[in-house]
Amino acid sequence: MIHRIALLCVALAIPAWGQTTVNGAGATFPNPIYQKWFSEYHKAHSDVQFNYQSIGSGGGIRQVLAGTVDFGASDGPMTDEQLSQFKGGKIVHIPTVLGAVVPAYNIPGVSEELKFSPQVLAGIFLGKINSWNDPAIAKDNPGVNLPGQPIIVVHRSDGSGTTYIFTDYLSKVSSDWQNGPGKGTSVKWPVGLGGKGNEGVAGMVRQMAGSLGYIELIYAVQNKIPYGTVKNSSGAVVKASLESVTAAAASVKNMPADYRVSITNAPGKDAYPISSFTWLLIPNPAKDGNKGKILVDFLNWMLDGGEKMTAELTYAPLPESVVTKVKQTIKQLK
Numbered sequence: 001m002i003h004r005i006a007l008l009c010v011a012l013a014i015p016a017w018g019q020t021t022v023n024g025a026g027a028t029f030p031n032p033i034y035q036k037w038f039s040e041y042h043k044a045h046s047d048v049q050f051n052y053q054s055i056g057s058g059g060g061i062r063q064v065l066a067g068t069v070d071f072g073a074s075d076g077p078m079t080d081e082q083l084s085q086f087k088g089g090k091i092v093h094i095p096t097v098l099g100a101v102v103p104a105y106n107i108p109g110v111s112e113e114l115k116f117s118p119q120v121l122a123g124i125f126l127g128k129i130n131s132w133n134d135p136a137i138a139k140d141n142p143g144v145n146l147p148g149q150p151i152i153v154v155h156r157s158d159g160s161g162t163t164y165i166f167t168d169y170l171s172k173v174s175s176d177w178q179n180g181p182g183k184g185t186s187v188k189w190p191v192g193l194g195g196k197g198n199e200g201v202a203g204m205v206r207q208m209a210g211s212l213g214y215i216e217l218i219y220a221v222q223n224k225i226p227y228g229t230v231k232n233s234s235g236a237v238v239k240a241s242l243e244s245v246t247a248a249a250a251s252v253k254n255m256p257a258d259y260r261v262s263i264t265n266a267p268g269k270d271a272y273p274i275s276s277f278t279w280l281l282i283p284n285p286a287k288d289g290n291k292g293k294i295l296v297d298f299l300n301w302m303l304d305g306g307e308k309m310t311a312e313l314t315y316a317p318l319p320e321s322v323v324t325k326v327k328q329t330i331k332q333l334k
Contacts (some may be wrong), residue, residue: 018047018290019049020048020294021048021051022048022051022070022071022291023051023069023070024050024052024053024071024280025054025073026055026056026060026061026063026073026074026161026281027054027060027073027074027075028055028056028197028198028216029161029198029276029278030075030097030099030216031052031198032218032222033097033306033309033310034073034096035052036309036313037298037306038050038052040305041306044301048294048298050298054199055158056156056158056160056197057074057075057159057160057162057185058158059159060072060073061078064086064281064283065082065086065091067287070283070287070288070295071283072091072280072281073280074161074164075162075165075278075279076164076165076184076185077261078281088283088285088287089285090283091282091284092282092283092329092332093259093279093281094259094280094282094329094330095277095278095279095322095326096277096278096302096318097277097307097310097317098246098263098277098315098316098317098318099275099278099314099315099316100244100272100276101165101214101215101216101217101240101275101276102215102216102230102274103116103121103214103228103230104202104213104225105205105212105226105228106205106208106210106211106225106226107146107149107226109147110146112141112144113229114140114141114144114226114228115229115231116229117136117231118170118173118231119174120136120140121230122170122177124151124153124212125155125177125189125190125191126174126176126180126181126190127190127191130150130151130191131148131149132147132148132149132151132210133146133147133148133149140231149210152193152210153189153191153193153211153213154194154195154211154212155189155192155193155194155195155213155214156195156196156197157194157195157200158194158197160197161185161278162198162214163184163185163187163214164185165264165274166214166274167183167184168262169264169265169273198219202215202219202223202225203223205225215227217240217314218314221314227240230272230274231273232269232271232272233267233271234268234271236270238272238273240274242314242316243270244270244275245272246316246319248263248268248271249266249275249316249319250268251268255321259322263276264276282295284334286333295333296333299326300327303323303326303330307323
């Protein structure tokens, strides 16, 4: 019987892995699309189960460095120093999708979609703008009846790629931010309350009147939390969407070989300014050869089929030029 199953797998060109669980951990930013992919891949390969823990990019980087997972995930690329700490070969960054970080808010009595300038966002998170009817916010939102309510800033409490994206953006648009908290998966926040994961920040914003937090677009959509438009580097006020994130990705004319690239504050009137790639972190060579082969097969499946599932969860697929490049990189994985 086993012999006949093996022959059938060969005839259908379906890899027969044997019952295997592939463990991963990291970013909450792409967790909704990753869970969708892992579920769909399992339907096609019933002997393979992906166990992905959405613990934040900082945790994903730590676990992949420690060798306690088969792959990690991060929205902030690993630093040269972090990469040098890995003793099991190399860690390869594989871009998967693009997403947007949005300023999500809860202001009772305000139904309009607020506009945010870079200066206002930096000012709020620096603690320099602390009331919703501040003249700087009112100037960007004429005609909106803004309350004199204190702004409750909500940020991530855990090491987070979403934080990396947001602080990378703030560092580009505000010298005070760049010379103060700076960019990173964890920073010393001047003001605010911390929530764990995109889920935690979304939950706090939803519950707390007067709050403002930064979350990945899908979490604002799924939780029905209002989020604002943001003025980009061309002076256009842009809403986060599939199209505006794709426009930001188009700013990358020459993708670096290691895919560690930032597209925050991208040029172009249609580009949403707080956009980013997100990456899987793949140890090469794999510690477990069988799991390494499964990951290679999954990555190829992701590029050929998974990318078509991104729009329904408000992520943008990889540009075709990047897909072609990534396929060549996958061939080098062992």
